[in-house]
Amino acid sequence: MKNRNKLILVLFIGFVGLQFFRPEKIDHGTKAQNLTNVPKEVNAILRSSCFDCHSSETNLRWYDKITPANFLVTSHIKEARGVLNFSKWDSWPKAQQNSTIYYAINKVLSGEMPLPSYAAVHSSAKLSQEQIQTLKNYALSIAPRKVSDDSQIKEAEKQYNSWVNGELKKPHVKDAPNGIHYFPDYRNWKAISTTDRFDNGTMRIIFGNDIAVKAIQEHKVNPWPDGAVFAKTVWKQQMETNGNISSGEFLAVEFMIKDAEKYSKTKGWGWARWKGSDLKPYGGDIPNFEQECIECHTPVADRDYVFTPPLYLISQLKKINAK
Ligand code: HEC
Numbered sequence: 001m002k003n004r005n006k007l008i009l010v011l012f013i014g015f016v017g018l019q020f021f022r023p024e025k026i027d028h029g030t031k032a033q034n035l036t037n038v039p040k041e042v043n044a045i046l047r048s049s050c051f052d053c054h055s056s057e058t059n060l061r062w063y064d065k066i067t068p069a070n071f072l073v074t075s076h077i078k079e080a081r082g083v084l085n086f087s088k089w090d091s092w093p094k095a096q097q098n099s100t101i102y103y104a105i106n107k108v109l110s111g112e113m114p115l116p117s118y119a120a121v122h123s124s125a126k127l128s129q130e131q132i133q134t135l136k137n138y139a140l141s142i143a144p145r146k147v148s149d150d151s152q153i154k155e156a157e158k159q160y161n162s163w164v165n166g167e168l169k170k171p172h173v174k175d176a177p178n179g180i181h182y183f184p185d186y187r188n189w190k191a192i193s194t195t196d197r198f199d200n201g202t203m204r205i206i207f208g209n210d211i212a213v214k215a216i217q218e219h220k221v222n223p224w225p226d227g228a229v230f231a232k233t234v235w236k237q238q239m240e241t242n243g244n245i246s247s248g249e250f251l252a253v254e255f256m257i258k259d260a261e262k263y264s265k266t267k268g269w270g271w272a273r274w275k276g277s278d279l280k281p282y283g284g285d286i287p288n289f290e291q292e293c294i295e296c297h298t299p300v301a302d303r304d305y306v307f308t309p310p311l312y313l314i315s316q317l318k319k320i321n322a323k
């Protein structure tokens, strides 16, 4: 036998031998139902592009079943189901369904999902511009964005002014049920991001204290240093007849306080929320209310549970890119 053929034979035997090594079995077969109350065309897109990894039903092609590809596919599926499993849709409250759709569509718009390495091989998972538009239209259709009446707008303006002037800075705000104190001065922190949650008709501003801002400047954000604190304010959106969107009623402010040791039981963060302009502590009658926060922040566990990507100054980006 010529040497080259020998090599091919050896490789082939090796490849066949490899097939005896299989990744651990995961459930592929449980049929995933369509998402309740979601239009057919949106279900069809999610099914063809996302369900393979993000539901109990996977549709493996023959080339996905060959070792070593199957190890990669199995680990993707396990990881993907861990962060988002559409088969659990019916068990989620409406607000979580809407926020999941919103977050999922953002991942598509940013090009992160479906995983590019997967879409390259599985052309049916790739999304067309038309399909992306269908997803966007759906997200907009579930947004409760209605024109507000004049008195609502005036009332919100009054409230906003008193927030700016510090009148909402109550002298005696009650502690959160887990003992966390309110931070009256967060309005003076740096705003590090804003988000427009069209899925539930709110807008948010996220502030960071000095330690958080310094960590951003020094590019030391994963994990965040002890002492970093984020505040997120949530306002209702209101729409004027000319289509302008502005902040309406003040709904809540919530905090994440980093202290790896003190808060080791809650992923290294202290969690607290105060609701309404009377700043009522949230969670009093909910046992371990922090679990609610943690559960929803789990998709970003690998970013130390923080959603907001820090914005960098152009000068910093140049330095990072030059490395
Ligand atoms: C090949 C498997 C695969 C496919 C197909 C896929 N995903 Fe993912 N997805 C993953 C994996 C793995 C993760 C976790 C790791 C990560 O965030 O990169 C993930 C994470 C996510 C997250 C959480 C992201 C984060 O940063 O926390 C969302 C939301 C998501 N996917 C949405 C989608 C949507 C919507 C689709 C369909 C358009 C889709 N995915 C298709 C594998 C997949």
Ligand code: HEC
Pocket (backbone or CB within 6 Å): 095, 096, 099, 195, 197, 204, 206, 230, 231, 232, 254, 255, 256, 271, 272, 273, 282, 289, 290, 292, 293, 294, 296, 297, 305, 306, 307, 308, 309
């Ligand atoms: C329904 C899902 C959900 C729940 C429940 C939730 N969060 Fe968040 N949280 C988010 C999302 C999404 C963001 C990103 C900013 C945005 O879009 O509003 C965020 C951002 C934040 C931020 C700004 C820092 C960051 O991660 O970007 C703080 C602070 C915060 N949440 C605190 C809390 C606290 C405290 C609770 C529980 C009382 C809580 N969250 C519960 C989804 C959730």
